[in-house]
Amino acid sequence: MANRVEARVIDLDGMYDPCRPNDRLLLGMKGSISEFELNVLRMRMLDAARAKAQRGELRISVPIGYLWHRDVGLGLDPNQRLQEVIRLIFARFRERGSARRAFLALLAEQVHFPRPTDGRTLTHFDWTLIRYRNVISVLKNPFYAGAYAYGKSGKQTSIVNGRAHRTYKHRKPFHEWEVLLKEHHEGYIDWSEFERNQKLLAANAYGKAGDTKSGRGGRALLAGLLGCAHCGRRLSVAYTGRTPRPVYRCYRFDMPPKCMSFGGSRIDAAIGRELMRVVEPMAIEAALQAEQMHMDTLNEQRQIIELELQQAQYEATLAERRYAACDPDNRLIAAQLEKNWEAALRRAQACQARLETTRTPAESISIPDFTTLAQDLDAAWNAPGVTMRMRQQLVRALIVDIITDVDETTREVVLTIHWQGGQHSQLRIRKPKTGEHGCSTSDEALAVIGSMAGRWSDQDIAASLNRMGVRTGQNKTWTAHRVSSIRRVRGIDAYRSAQKNGQWLTMSEAAKLLGVTHYMIRRLINDRVLPAEQVMPDAPWQIRASDLRSDAVTAALTRKHRPCRSNVEGQLPMFIEVSEGGA
Incomplete structure (x- = not known):
């Protein structure tokens, strides 16, 4: 372009004419040298930043809950409410074992999370209801474990329409991070807990071989916990029948035919009984710990609300001072400041009401009696208020893994239970035959009917079964018609009054x-x-x-109307008999 218009290029060294070959060569050499010098400067700056990051001194942007202090470097945010909210997120994830369940628990408790309003400075926040992205970002960030991380993301180059296209901020795995300094600063959790959290999050998301998903409810107690003894994969759950019943099966679309398949009702019941047998010796101690955990949860909720109330009261006081400092004649500004003051007072009153509710719980919300529940574990396990998700959580707290196999010779399902602490035990449950359902009459009821049928009527047999607490196969009470139906099916002779000989x-x-x-x-x-x-x-x-x-x-x-007494020799009578005629 400069050659066409015969322009001249001037710098500190002289003037150049692009029309001349020598001047063009000199300009090209100077441009290449300048570009090389810029690259050298850029590389030196990046190396200096990387070296500073390796010492943990590079002041990069930090997540919510941390601040760069001028003297001590990276440290916790002095806002106590902010610290308690972050610690509460880790506590709920530790209890629930799932990011989504932790989020739902925090949302039910009306927990608020800060949202920065001033960009990257993180000095001003708007407190809004917690969201799932807040929970997952806190759980996956290594800064909260006291680690200084640099170079967690990189760039990728792809060919788009014949040209190189670069994209940035692609996350790298842990082993590819440029800098990772553990125990660099004070953390909300330690590094070992952070690693456990990442493994649990990965297992919940993908369910790979060898991983155990957290309890997510449903009808199956052992969903995601059973492993196949043949291929090592997790058994999936399918629901069959008009009334959906769980069936465990080792089946994948991309693999050969399934290894095994069996109903889940008997397996779940057997594991529940085994769990109660193991927990029974330490039931009282576990009940006391559960009561302490319940009180700790209430105290955490109360502490969060107290901190929220303190901040609301401060904001109300600040709004009052701003309104008092305003010129009364400037009604446009004074009216807005008055509205802000009223809104701050309403927030403070709402926090005060929530705090009073936690201090004096409603009468309808009864505090569970954990000691009484410990004395009757079966009633606690089968209580109407206990959901399947709670039972799954209890099972995963005591059992690490269950390896499953089917013994076709004896038609038994073999369960090898790996308990927490390294202990192992084995259970064998009879596998029902094809077409056999779980609503059959129990052997105890059949024994009672068989022993009483020759002497007693169906009505008497039904009354005896009901007094003994024995139920039908469909968990109903006995009647004469149901006893008669069982006798006809089983071929048991009926009671006949004409056969009685009077003996x-x-x-x-x-x-x-x-x-x-x-x-x-x-x-x-x-x-x-x-x-x-x-x-x-x-x-x-x-x-x-x-x-x-x-x-x-x-x-x-x-001997009517007289007590039955035994005559003892030598015993003096208490009352002396007097004749009717007197003395």
């Missing part, structure tokens, strides 16, 4: 024959005066007819 009588028949009440017959049986038999406990009494004519029964019946 055995019921309690009602014995009372009618002797002309006394049921209470008298029961009293004679309890006093062991009248012999009687029971097929099993809680079954009706059976009385032999010949025993009603015994001397002991006759003597007991003739």
Whole structure:
């Protein structure tokens, strides 16, 4: 361009004419040397910044909760409310084991998180309800573990339309970071906990082989916890039937046919019983710890609200001072300052109301009695208020992994349980046959029906089963019709009154024959005066007819309205009998 218009190039060394070859050569050499010098300066600056970062002295942007101090360097933000919110995020993730569940718990507690309003200086915040991005960013940032990290992202070059296209801020894995200084500054957690959090987040997101997902609810207790003994992968959960029932199976679309498949109801029940058996010796201690954790959670919530109230009161006082310092004649500014003052007062009143609610809980919210629950673990495990997610969380707190196999010779599901602490145990659960459902009548109920059917009616058998607390296969109470149906299916002979030969009588028949009440017959049986038999406990009494004519029964019946006393030799009477005629 300069050659076409015959322009001249002038610098400190002289004037050049681009039309001349010598001048063009000299200008090209100077331009190349200048570009080289710029590259050298840039590389020296980058090397200096990298060297300073390796010493942990490069003042890069830090996350919320940290500040660069002029004297001590990188340190915690002095805002106590900000520190407590960040610590609460780690505490909830430690309890829940999932970032989403921790976020939902914090959202239910109405926890607020700061949002910077002044760019990168991080000196002014707007407190808004916490979001999922706030939780996940805090959990994944190594600065909160006391580590100084530099060079966490890099650039990538791709060919777009025949040209090189560069993109930046692509995150690198840990081992590719340029600088990582552990224990560089005070952290909210230690580095070992940070590594555990990253492994747990990765396992929850991808569910790779060897990883255990956190409990996410559903109908299956052991979802994401069972491992296949053949291929090592996690067993997936499928739901079948009109009423969805969980089925565990080792099946992948990109792999050969499935290794195993079995129903989940019996497996979940067996693991629940084994868990209660293991926890029972330490139930009282666990109940006390649970009560302490419950109180700690309430104290954390109260502390967060107290800090929020302090900040709201400060903002209200600041708004009042601004309103007082304003010129009363300037109504435009005074009106806006008055609105800000009123809004700050409303926020302070709302925080005060929330704090009073936490200090004096409502009567409808009853504090659980953990000691009573420890005495009846089965009731606590099957309580209506206990969700499947809570049970899954308890299982994962005690069990690391369960390796599953199926023994086809004995048709049993073999479970090898790896407990926390390194202990191992094995369970064998019978695998139902094809077409066998879980609503069949229990063996105990069949034994009662078989032993009582020859002597008692279906109504008496149903009453005995209900007194014993035995339920039907569908978890219902017994009736005469249901007992009759079971007898027909199982081929058990029915009770027939015509077959009775009069040798055995019921309690009602014995009372009618002797002309006394049921209470008298029961009293004679309890006093062991009248012999009687029971097929099993809680079954009706059976009385032999010949025993009603015994001397002991006759003597007991003739001794009416008088207490039964035994004559002791040498005992003086308390009352002296007096004849009707007097002395």
